[in-house]
Amino acid sequence: MDKMIIDRGAIYEEWQNKMVEGQGGELEKFCSEQTIKKLEQICDKNFYYYVQYQNHLEDKLKKKENKNYATLKTQRSKILNFLISNELGNRPLEMITQKTLNKYFEKIYGSGIEGDTFATEVRYVKRFLKYLNEEGYILNNYDFPELKNLNSKTEKNLMKPLTPEQVSIFYDSYKDSPEYLYVFDMKYYTDFKDVDIKNLSMDNIDIDNSRITVNNTSINVPKKVIAHILELDKKKKLGKLSSVSAYFAKLKPLFQKMGFDNIKPKDIFKETRDKLSFRCPQCGKTYEAIVDNWCVVQYTENGKLWIVCRDCGRKYENEA
Numbered sequence: 001m002d003k004m005i006i007d008r009g010a011i012y013e014e015w016q017n018k019m020v021e022g023q024g025g026e027l028e029k030f031c032s033e034q035t036i037k038k039l040e041q042i043c044d045k046n047f048y049y050y051v052q053y054q055n056h057l058e059d060k061l062k063k064k065e066n067k068n069y070a071t072l073k074t075q076r077s078k079i080l081n082f083l084i085s086n087e088l089g090n091r092p093l094e095m096i097t098q099k100t101l102n103k104y105f106e107k108i109y110g111s112g113i114e115g116d117t118f119a120t121e122v123r124y125v126k127r128f129l130k131y132l133n134e135e136g137y138i139l140n141n142y143d144f145p146e147l148k149n150l151n152s153k154t155e156k157n158l159m160k161p162l163t164p165e166q167v168s169i170f171y172d173s174y175k176d177s178p179e180y181l182y183v184f185d186m187k188y189y190t191d192f193k194d195v196d197i198k199n200l201s202m203d204n205i206d207i208d209n210s211r212i213t214v215n216n217t218s219i220n221v222p223k224k225v226i227a228h229i230l231e232l233d234k235k236k237k238l239g240k241l242s243s244v245s246a247y248f249a250k251l252k253p254l255f256q257k258m259g260f261d262n263i264k265p266k267d268i269f270k271e272t273r274d275k276l277s278f279r280c281p282q283c284g285k286t287y288e289a290i291v292d293n294w295c296v297v298q299y300t301e302n303g304k305l306w307i308v309c310r311d312c313g314r315k316y317e318n319e320a
């Protein structure tokens with residue numbers, strides 16, 4: 001085995017000062033105070049193993065195009081929970097038995113956790129121990145719980161898209177808060193990253209064509225979206241939002257009122273957009289299912305009445 005060189009203080013300091021890309025592309029701390037407190041509880045050997053594995057995960061991440069640390073952080077927290085568990089009792093990992101591991105997973109599953117979350121717990125601990133085994137730190141090869149036939153997500157946690165009525169309630173509730181309308185619009189109508197939503201400036205806006213361009217991606221948006229942006233700019237708040245996720249945190253009460261108890265608001269926008277849009281049968285483009293975007297045409301005398309997008313409707317009128 002490698003010589004164990006541990007300077008916990010130096011590692012803590014490095015990790016606490018490091019900023020990395022989190023979910024949605026916004027910069028956040030690589031390691032929180034809370035994580036350090038947990039790390040303080042584990043023995044030197046396990047700490048060493050843990051650091052090796054973190055470095056390994058980070059090296060892998062650096063080779064990826066998407067350098068989002070969210071998954072790495074989740075893995076870290078699952079592994080830490082395992083390392084500080086009573087079942088492990090802070091024994092060095094090379095000493096744990098199959099029985100210990102079984103007890104740990106039985107306890108978690110017994111706590112009524114959802115199947116999917118349990119599967120994630122198992123997978124992350126499994127990969128960690130497998131890595132240590134492959135690198136020669138621990139010799140045991142363990143069996144892990146079967147992940148088939150676990151209870152699946154409960155209904156309340158499924159990502160239910162908003163209904164048209166709920167979207168209207170949203171706009172109504174925040175009609176005097178352009179920041180909220182802005183964040184909602186951008187999540188609902190575009191796929192821009194949180195960091196781009198946060199940093200948007202008037203340079204990204206083509207008012208005449210109702211278009212937003214970020215990093216060579218252009219998206220046409222309804223005129224009201226541009227109006228909300230202009231209002232935000234007038235209040236000198238465009239590009240000055242604290243963070244997009246902070247707004248989602250504040251949206252929670254409204255979403256709870258709408259009956260979404262355990263949902264992370266930021267997850268339901270794309271679902272909502274997909275559900276509240278149609279594809280034009282003529283050109284195949286997708287538009288929100290509001291009257292402004294659609295019209296009715298009859299291509300042949302006494303033929304069917306079709307619903308097509310405004311663009312296709314205009315083209316038909318010009319040709320007719």
Ligand SMILES: [Zn+2]
Nearest residue numbers: 280283309312
């Ligand atoms: Zn069309």
